[in-house]
């Protein structure tokens with residue numbers, strides 16, 4: 344596999360992100376972990392939820408020593424909407440309100456059409472689509488009071504490529520792009536921007552479970568750029584979209600896929 348020239352480790356700094364309250368779902372691993380770190384290194388006050396407690400606490404501990412504000416972690420199973428509402432209300436009591444919501448958590452378990460029951464349908468939609476709406480609904484009053492905000496939803500390239508064995512995940516991910524456009528329309532007058540980031544195949548620990556080295560080579564050969572996408576590459580776009588530099592960007596999908604066709 345060809346390697347791209349290693350970029351400088353110095354990252355853009357967005358002054359408008361400093362001290363902002365950023366809520367990230369699924370921040371304990373993979374892209375979410377990179378998001379927590381990237382926003383914390385901008386001087387933002389990061390709040391994140393997950394169901395993997397030990398890695399999440401380790402992340403808090405690692406970043407506490409290195410960032411202006413230690414990220415705050417709470418266990419919250421996003422399939423439980425009452426728990427989502429309670430957790431956001433608790434965060435808002437402490438912070439005064441969420442400025443930026445990054446709806447990142449999802450689960451890409453594989454499934455065959457024959458094995459899908461109505462219960463499994465509901466559970467997959469609950470983990471991959473439903474909480475994005477209810478988290479957005481819960482943060483809106485405070486964003487309105489603050490005069491604006493940013494919501495970033497994580498979509499997926501999977502349905503754009505029609506990958507195999509992911510019918511429900513792709514159904515949810517397609518829904519996220521519709522949700523983004525609809526929310527952006529309704530919330531634009533409140534200066535709340537809503538966008539979707541569409542990652543290609545990102546080299547996270549979980550993805551390494553699905554792909555052999557040969558499978559990874561296949562992905563790279565179908566990409567225009569000949570290297571693996573890293574979680575940080577996705578976080579870099581999220582920082583821009585969350586910042587005031589993106590003040591006129593809303594209602595769209597932004598790909599970080601290395602040109603995968």
Ligand SMILES: NC(=O)c1ccc[n+]([C@@H]2O[C@H](COP(=O)([O-])OP(=O)(O)OC[C@H]3O[C@@H](n4cnc5c(N)ncnc54)[C@H](O)[C@@H]3O)[C@@H](O)[C@H]2O)c1
Pocket residue numbers: 368369370371372373374375392393394395419420421422446447448449450451470497498499500501541542543544545546547548549550
């Ligand atoms: N990695 C990729 O290649 C890729 C490609 C396309 C899209 N995406 C999207 O990017 C986002 C992050 O993906 P990732 O690869 O980092 O995934 P990941 O599985 O590595 O991490 C997801 C995180 O969400 C958490 N989570 C899962 N279910 C939860 C629940 N019910 N309640 C609370 N937290 C829960 C997990 O514990 C985990 O920490 C997802 O929306 C995913 O669909 C990823």
